Amino acid sequence: MAKIKIGIVGYGNLGKGAIEAIKVSPDIELVAVFTRRDPQSLQIDGVKTLHIGDAPNYQNEIDVMILCGGSATDLPEQAPIFAEMFNTVDSFDTHAKIPEFFELVNRAAVSSKKTSIISVGWDPGLFSINRVLADAILPVGENYTFWGKGLSQGHSDAIRRVEGVKHGVQYTIPSEDAMDKVRSGLNPELSTAEKHSRVCYVVAEEGADLASIENEIKTMPNYFADYNTEVNFITEEELQRDHSKAPHGGFVIRGGNTGNGNKQIYEFSLKLDSNPEFTASVLVAYARAAYRLNKENQYGAKSVFDVAPSYISPRTAEELRKDYL
Amino acid sequence: MAKIKIGIVGYGNLGKGAIEAIKVSPDIELVAVFTRRDPQSLQIDGVKTLHIGDAPNYQNEIDVMILCGGSATDLPEQAPIFAEMFNTVDSFDTHAKIPEFFELVNRAAVSSKKTSIISVGWDPGLFSINRVLADAILPVGENYTFWGKGLSQGHSDAIRRVEGVKHGVQYTIPSEDAMDKVRSGLNPELSTAEKHSRVCYVVAEEGADLASIENEIKTMPNYFADYNTEVNFITEEELQRDHSKAPHGGFVIRGGNTGNGNKQIYEFSLKLDSNPEFTASVLVAYARAAYRLNKENQYGAKSVFDVAPSYISPRTAEELRKDYL
Numbered sequence: 001m002a003k004i005k006i007g008i009v010g011y012g013n014l015g016k017g018a019i020e021a022i023k024v025s026p027d028i029e030l031v032a033v034f035t036r037r038d039p040q041s042l043q044i045d046g047v048k049t050l051h052i053g054d055a056p057n058y059q060n061e062i063d064v065m066i067l068c069g070g071s072a073t074d075l076p077e078q079a080p081i082f083a084e085m086f087n088t089v090d091s092f093d094t095h096a097k098i099p100e101f102f103e104l105v106n107r108a109a110v111s112s113k114k115t116s117i118i119s120v121g122w123d124p125g126l127f128s129i130n131r132v133l134a135d136a137i138l139p140v141g142e143n144y145t146f147w148g149k150g151l152s153q154g155h156s157d158a159i160r161r162v163e164g165v166k167h168g169v170q171y172t173i174p175s176e177d178a179m180d181k182v183r184s185g186l187n188p189e190l191s192t193a194e195k196h197s198r199v200c201y202v203v204a205e206e207g208a209d210l211a212s213i214e215n216e217i218k219t220m221p222n223y224f225a226d227y228n229t230e231v232n233f234i235t236e237e238e239l240q241r242d243h244s245k246a247p248h249g250g251f252v253i254r255g256g257n258t259g260n261g262n263k264q265i266y267e268f269s270l271k272l273d274s275n276p277e278f279t280a281s282v283l284v285a286y287a288r289a290a291y292r293l294n295k296e297n298q299y300g301a302k303s304v305f306d307v308a309p310s311y312i313s314p315r316t317a318e319e320l321r322k323d324y325l
Numbered sequence: 326m327a328k329i330k331i332g333i334v335g336y337g338n339l340g341k342g343a344i345e346a347i348k349v350s351p352d353i354e355l356v357a358v359f360t361r362r363d364p365q366s367l368q369i370d371g372v373k374t375l376h377i378g379d380a381p382n383y384q385n386e387i388d389v390m391i392l393c394g395g396s397a398t399d400l401p402e403q404a405p406i407f408a409e410m411f412n413t414v415d416s417f418d419t420h421a422k423i424p425e426f427f428e429l430v431n432r433a434a435v436s437s438k439k440t441s442i443i444s445v446g447w448d449p450g451l452f453s454i455n456r457v458l459a460d461a462i463l464p465v466g467e468n469y470t471f472w473g474k475g476l477s478q479g480h481s482d483a484i485r486r487v488e489g490v491k492h493g494v495q496y497t498i499p500s501e502d503a504m505d506k507v508r509s510g511l512n513p514e515l516s517t518a519e520k521h522s523r524v525c526y527v528v529a530e531e532g533a534d535l536a537s538i539e540n541e542i543k544t545m546p547n548y549f550a551d552y553n554t555e556v557n558f559i560t561e562e563e564l565q566r567d568h569s570k571a572p573h574g575g576f577v578i579r580g581g582n583t584g585n586g587n588k589q590i591y592e593f594s595l596k597l598d599s600n601p602e603f604t605a606s607v608l609v610a611y612a613r614a615a616y617r618l619n620k621e622n623q624y625g626a627k628s629v630f631d632v633a634p635s636y637i638s639p640r641t642a643e644e645l646r647k648d649y650l
Contacts, residue, residue: 020584024464099647119650126458128650129634130593133451135649136610136638137603139349183596245587258606259345262570262598268455271508273587278462281583285461305638305645309454310630313461320630322424324460325444325453 003029010068017280027314064287083108083116087290091121106301115294117302120286121279130252130268138256142187146174150248158223164208169243171199185255185263197228248275285312328354329616335393342605352639389612408433408441412615416446431626440619442627445611446604455577455593463581467512471499475573483548489533494568496524510580510588522553573600610637
């Protein structure tokens with residue numbers, strides 16, 4: 001059977017993860033990586049690199065384009081343009097702007113008879129699926145989402161802006177106490193701050209005032225002030241050795257009730273060594289779905305809510321029913 | 326908007342659970358419960374009861390029939406017959422016979438232009454969905470399914486057949502040790518017996534030989550001999566007080582690898598006070614999907630693999646994207 005032919009737009013951590021995920025997908029092949037940089041500057045083993053401006057010439061060579069840009073500026077600009085030429089998947093994750101983004105992409109994809117699956121990954125993505133399934137199955141109940149243990153890029157950046165800080169990383173940690181309450185079916189009211197604490201590892205400049213750095217971090221509005229925050233000072237070597245990965249994960253838990261007060265606890269969780277590699281793996285699986293939906297003339301923008309599980313699997317319907325049901 | 330009109334076939338624990346689930350579903354209404362017994366003998370508050378033989382007269386009154394019979398004899402007989410008259414959902418759970426069951430139901434539903442979603446519940450059902458998603462997203466890895474803590478009807482029956490046993494219940498307990506190994510990403514080889522232990526609570530007849538009962542249970546082939554089995558003798562009062570519910574649940578865990586050996590742990594779990602009420606809640610949510618798929622002319626037998634998440638939710642696509650994505 002012919003393989004599904006994929007293009008990747010963007011060679012950051014997500015694009016690199018997508019290359020790895022395609023390598024282990026026997027029914028999918030990578031045609032090229034498209035970049036805004038000089039394509040000659042990217043030397044990727046066995047992978048063709050092209051300038052993003054060449055993409056329009058590859059409409060007949062590529063079944064699905066995986067958009068690996070960021071949500072702040074890349075995707076709002078690129079997704080509607082690419083949806084006019086290709087089936088696409090993206091990981092747009094600015095929650096508040098999803099409805100607007102969906103409309104933009106939908107308009108483009110409907111007019112070009114292409115299929116675009118937006119906001120694919122784990123949150124939004126797998127977590128969203130579980131919030132919907134749990135809510136539909138247990139109408140009486142409450143959904144909870146916890147994030148972590150995970151490296152937060154935004155909070156790490158905030159630490160690094162503090163005077164006297166040379167390097168720093170921040171982990172978001174879900175509160176075990178809050179999770180236990182939720183798992184017991186109590187359906188407590190919990191703020192984001194009550195659900196999470198923040199742990200920082202900081203490399204200070206030589207001679208910097210540590211107490212003042214710690215105080216400035218802990219009192220930083222929005223980022224840390226409302227949270228239980230811990231600040232640890234470490235050496236540059238320790239940072240390199242212990243904090244160079246991008247782990248993440250989290251939990252979606254629903255405490256539901258059925259009948260005469262029976263508690264039903266629904267839980268989904270991920271514990272990821274590499275956030276971008278996992279997100280890219282989800283994108284590649286949903287590229288399969290975009291290709292298949294398009295073959296069925298299901299045009300326009302879709303979300304993970306519109307995709308049946310079988311569409312992301314390389315296995316046949318018969319095999320799934322026999323071995324996985 | 327008109328509500329989705331449901332009929333329930335069978336008034337056992339699952340049928341009772343379905344009545345409760347429909348009560349909390351604002352877009353769904355119950356038309357009648359169909360039974361093989363004398364319908365006059367069932368007095369259910371506010372619910373019409375009819376003989377199962379009257380079902381053919383209700384084809385215009387009922388959008389989806391929820392089949393709440395057992396997998397051993399009821400469903401293989403009823404499902405193909407009902408699929409000739411109604412959209413249906415069922416919880417057929419004899420894993421080895423699913424392909425054959427699917428074909429039977431599919432033939433009936435295709436010819437009648439009806440839609441039947443088979444093997445709905447949590448295993449098969451939600452667990453199956455998670456096995457497929459995890460496998461598709463993390464092709465390099467291993468799926469593990471653990472059951473429990475849960476009351477096993479088959480094993481409880483086996484205990485009660487032992488001479489000198491008056492009453493007894495058996496719980497299947499997942500091994501914490503095995504789960505920890507799986508969660509660490511080691512992807513160990515584990516037999517079903519290594520993944521679970523069995524805990525029995527037995528009420529003995531007066532004067533019975535307890536040591537001999539314990540020995541007979543622990544050495545019973547297939548049921549207990551291969552397992553770490555614990556036998557506790559309790560009084561009739563304790564059994565009534567502590568063991569009258571039907572709790573169940575379990576775990577689907579995939580240990581996956583991406584890129585250069587990064588571990589990615591995917592986990593789904595349920596902790597259920599009432600197994601039949603939860604299963605019935607899943608059936609009612611998928612009845613919504615059967616109704617909608619049929620409206621879209623998607624005829625024939627389907628499994629949970631063929632149903633996109635939005636189809637089981639009472640919420641609009643806009644609401645889901647805005648609040649759940």
